[in-house]
Amino acid sequence: MKELHLNKIADRTKDWRRDKIAEIPIEIDDDPLLSLAYLPEKIILSPQYFIQGLPGSRPELYARSIVLDKLRRASRFLPKNYKFVIFDAWRSLKTQQFLFDRMNELVKQADPTLTAEQIRNAALRIVALPSRDAKKPSPHNTGAAIDLSIADDKGRLLPMGSPFDDISPAAKSAFYENKDGKEEKNYAHNRRLLYTLLSSQGFSNYPEEWWHFEYGDQNWAFATKQQKAIFGPVEPNFPWKNDF
Numbered sequence: 001m002k003e004l005h006l007n008k009i010a011d012r013t014k015d016w017r018r019d020k021i022a023e024i025p026i027e028i029d030d031d032p033l034l035s036l037a038y039l040p041e042k043i044i045l046s047p048q049y050f051i052q053g054l055p056g057s058r059p060e061l062y063a064r065s066i067v068l069d070k071l072r073r074a075s076r077f078l079p080k081n082y083k084f085v086i087f088d089a090w091r092s093l094k095t096q097q098f099l100f101d102r103m104n105e106l107v108k109q110a111d112p113t114l115t116a117e118q119i120r121n122a123a124l125r126i127v128a129l130p131s132r133d134a135k136k137p138s139p140h141n142t143g144a145a146i147d148l149s150i151a152d153d154k155g156r157l158l159p160m161g162s163p164f165d166d167i168s169p170a171a172k173s174a175f176y177e178n179k180d181g182k183e184e185k186n187y188a189h190n191r192r193l194l195y196t197l198l199s200s201q202g203f204s205n206y207p208e209e210w211w212h213f214e215y216g217d218q219n220w221a222f223a224t225k226q227q228k229a230i231f232g233p234v235e236p237n238f239p240w241k242n243d244f
Contacts, residue, residue: 002008002027002127004190005230006173006174006177006195006224007017007040008129010071010210012095020181020222021219021221022135022136023220024222024226024227024228024229025122025219025227025228025229026134026135026136026218026228026230026232027228027229028229028231028232028233029216029231030053030185031064031065031066031231032064032232033063033064033065033115033143033236034062034063034064034065034068035060035061035062035065035191036061036068036071036086037061038059038068039068039071039072039075040136041083042071042072042075042078042083042084043071043075043084043085043086044085044086044151045061045085045086046085046087047061047086047087047088048087048171049095050166053074054094054098054099055094055095056091056092056093056094056096056131057092057095058092058098061086061088061090062089062091062143062214062236063089063090063143063144064142064144064215066215066230067143067144067165067215067216070201070203070215071084071192071201072083073201074101074178074197074198074200074203076198077197077200078150079153080153081152081153082150082151082152083150083151083152084129084144084149084150085150085151085157086147087147087148087164087165087186087211088140088146088147089143089145089146089147090140090141090142090143090234090236091138091140091145092133092141093131093138093142094204096128096138096141098129099127100123100127100129102188103123103126103127103167104119104120104123104212106123106167107119107122107123110243125208126148126167128207128210130164132233134233136230137218137233138215138233139233141158141233142216142231142233142234143231143234144214144215144217144220144230144231145212145213145214145219146212146213146214147164147209148213149164149211150193152196158190158193158194158211159183159186159190160194161175161176161187161191162210163188164211169175171208171209171210172207172208173191173195173205173207173208173210175210176188176191176205177219186237194210194211195210198211198213202215202221202224203220204224206224216230216231217229217231220222
């Protein structure tokens with residue numbers, strides 16, 4: 001599979017209008033949430049927010065069944081004995097609220113001169129609102145968004161030049177494109193591999209985060225110029241659902 005350069009998404013951030021995304025209608029689909037542990041030969045689960053002890057997080061990771069099937073298809077093209085490493089997928093609103101509040105604090109600390117509106121807008125570049133509006137759901141709360149990377153045949157994460165949940169400019173998907181250094185070129189190669197595998201199955205990537213991909217939510221519809229989104233918010237039908 002030929003790698004896709006990321007230059008074509010390098011300038012997409014300027015068009016990433018959350019108000020426009022929220023206007024995209026959702027054609028509700030009852031596709032269920034499934035455990036991502038169903039594909040152990042191709043997926044390593046690393047639930048980062050549970051590991052960090054964030055409110056509302058769980059050790060299990062879930063996504064829509066269509067998302068899991070597309071991950072399975074994408075995994076066929078991984079190098080031999082490589083695996084996807086999933087950091088996060090379906091996310092509770094309690095966890096989303098914590099992440100949004102934390103990002104607001106980080107922005108405020110970085111620049112105390114910003115107004116409340118400026119802080120909020122800066123935070124929204126990285127973390128979506130913990131929305132309870134079924135017409136404007138938080139992407140991860142739909143079960144259609146996944147955060148992931150790739151591990152090599154020895155179980156080591158491929159170097160991407162920026163860690164998961166990084167908020168520096170290096171987190172941008174195309175940050176290392178056209179860089180000349182040997183390490184930088186390796187980072188670009190690894191990001192292209194992840195992007196190529198996921199986009200081949202119809203996933204879209206959020207340009208601010210090399211690890212964030214979606215299929216079926218409003219962000220995906222916006223990025224792929226669809227008239228409607230497929231998935232709205234979903235609450236897991238599990239015994240612990242009231243924890244959220």
